Amino acid sequence: MAEYLGPTPIATVTRLSIYLRTLEEAQSENIEYISSMKIGQRNGFTSAQVRKDLSCFGNFGQKGKGYYIPSLIKQLRSILGLSQKWNIAIMGLGHLGQAFVGYKGFQKSGFNIVAIFDTDENKIGTKYNGIPVHHPDDLKRIAKNKDIQIAVITVPSSVAKASIQRVIDAKIKGILNFTDVRISLDNEFVMKNVNLVGELETIAFYITRPDWQCRGI
Amino acid sequence: MAEYLGPTPIATVTRLSIYLRTLEEAQSENIEYISSMKIGQRNGFTSAQVRKDLSCFGNFGQKGKGYYIPSLIKQLRSILGLSQKWNIAIMGLGHLGQAFVGYKGFQKSGFNIVAIFDTDENKIGTKYNGIPVHHPDDLKRIAKNKDIQIAVITVPSSVAKASIQRVIDAKIKGILNFTDVRISLDNEFVMKNVNLVGELETIAFYITRPDWQCRGI
DNA sequence: ACATGTGAACAACTTCACAGCG
DNA sequence: CGCTGTGAAGTTGTTCACATGT
Incomplete structure (x- = not known):
């Protein structure tokens, strides 16, 4: 059924x-x-x-x-779509990007990080944890080559809009966004926003107001 | 009003x-x-x-x-409770814990990471990014000393339950949990769960079913 | 004229409660 | 009898539409 x-x-x-x-x-x-x-x-x-x-x-x-x-x-x-393998790009090899690349929990569910993109000239051409680091200009080509379906945005907020735009141009359909930039996209794209500061703020709100009913947290 | x-x-x-x-x-x-x-x-x-x-x-x-x-x-x-400073403990200095400690975005909103807890003997007693690393056994004492109100759980899932229990015992009221362990707590505690694998799975679900209406994502 | 604040209408989500089946 | 699957009821959250105030 x-x-x-x-x-x-x-x-x-x-x-x-x-x-x-x-x-x-x-x-x-x-x-x-x-x-x-x-x-x-x-x-x-x-x-x-x-x-x-x-x-x-x-x-x-x-x-x-x-x-x-x-x-x-x-x-x-x-x-959930886990009978297939998912190829993932990490946009931005800062601390959070590095955490993603290092996290072992994804592979079990069929998520494989296959490429990293960063503008740092010292990183480009090297590998991090065995994953090659490229310049964002190459995203379109590599996304096609490696059949990348999901991008994780871990760049600084200041360049997030541009980074997301590149992902869209490369026709990568899934986006997991860790920046605080929010944009509305065409229906064919799926974007989830995770805001770490926001999570802490929500916790702060409920701690400061123990009287407040805390529904559905 | x-x-x-x-x-x-x-x-x-x-x-x-x-x-x-x-x-x-x-x-x-x-x-x-x-x-x-x-x-x-x-x-x-x-x-x-x-x-x-x-x-x-x-x-x-x-x-x-x-x-x-x-x-x-x-x-x-x-x-949101941001007129005060919030002191935060990081439980587990793996990649994700390191990402938290390295992320500059928290301070602006008044969240300060003041202590790190990890069981790795080589890390205990050292500092990471200027923040001291302690053994989890010392959590209670240090939480009181440093007035820690929020703990971020970035330990491996296998020890997550124990880690959360320590936090509760130390009477730290806010918990941001990145493990896939889920427990229900007393009302005075506020726990938010962030599940990175789950986020990717949700994206995978919606990508594999473009026919499915994707409401409120 | 413009934009807020809000009761009322609507839509979405959750829980209840029970028929139906092993 | 126990537990699923599901209409119906109940609850919560969102949008509408307009009175109100500048």
Whole structure:
């Protein structure tokens, strides 16, 4: 029943990721079946929420038993697009870019960093962690060559707009943006913004106001 | 009119951060007044959204003119809790921890990294970027000494639970968690989870399904 | 005329509650 | 009986539209 059932809330997709991680954890504990209740409990969601989310994509459960973990993992990986490999470019080899390149957690989910772009003449032509560093001018060519589908923007804010524009020109469809520059894009592109200062500010807000109800954080 | 007006949606708080950045940008362009429409346009929100968000905290605008930027910046900084300094601990000096310590963007908003905790014997007792590295066993003492209010969890997932527990024991109220471990806490604590793999998975989902409506990303 | 602030209308998301099935 | 899948109900969040004030 994996037909189109209307737009999926972004929140659902985010939770799907979380469920997948929970299932992998449960699997490593040699559990075979898991109920929506258990999945919810491990993450602080209601069981109905879990069932509704999963039901957007099919009937994966067995009544009276729960979800068969190996099969649901396979399904979720397929839904999230993880049955294929993803080639990623890092724009900007500052500290954050370096953290990305060094982080081992991506490969497990099929995300491979295949190219780094930076304007620093001393870095261009060298490799960082085995990944070649290029000048941003070469993005278009290399993106095509290496079939890059996602770009991670970790350049300084001052040059972020230009960097994002290059990514768009290179027809890279997915963008994970760590700068505080925000632009609206054509529908064919998918951009997610992660704002680290903003995260801290949100925390600061809720700490300074313990009286304030803190909903859905 | 900064009384309690019911729970503030987390989304509103997140947008407040964004507005603040927009205002600072506008200020650097020597603009004096800005309308809700302009603030919205720069970020892809409706003008009504901007007004509603701001109206949760007071009547800051002038009818017919818009918002006086210097004053609104001051108000937003106060609302977000940025009139005070925040002392931050980094738990885990891996790549991501190093990226945090090296990132200059925090100080501007009053966030100061004052201590690093790591179990690596070679790092303990040294300084990284001028910040001392301690053993996690010392967290409680140092948190009290240095008045640490927020901890950033950048340890490997395998030790994340223990690391978060130490933070809680040290009565550090704000937690920014970059691991994929999720736990529910007492109300007095504020935890935000940032899952980098999850962000990429969400992007992968929407790229693989261009037919799918992509709402609110 | 212009732009805010806000009740009312609308849309989206979550939870409830139960039918249905193993 | 237990647990899924799902319409219906309830809740939360967003947009509309206009009264109000400059």
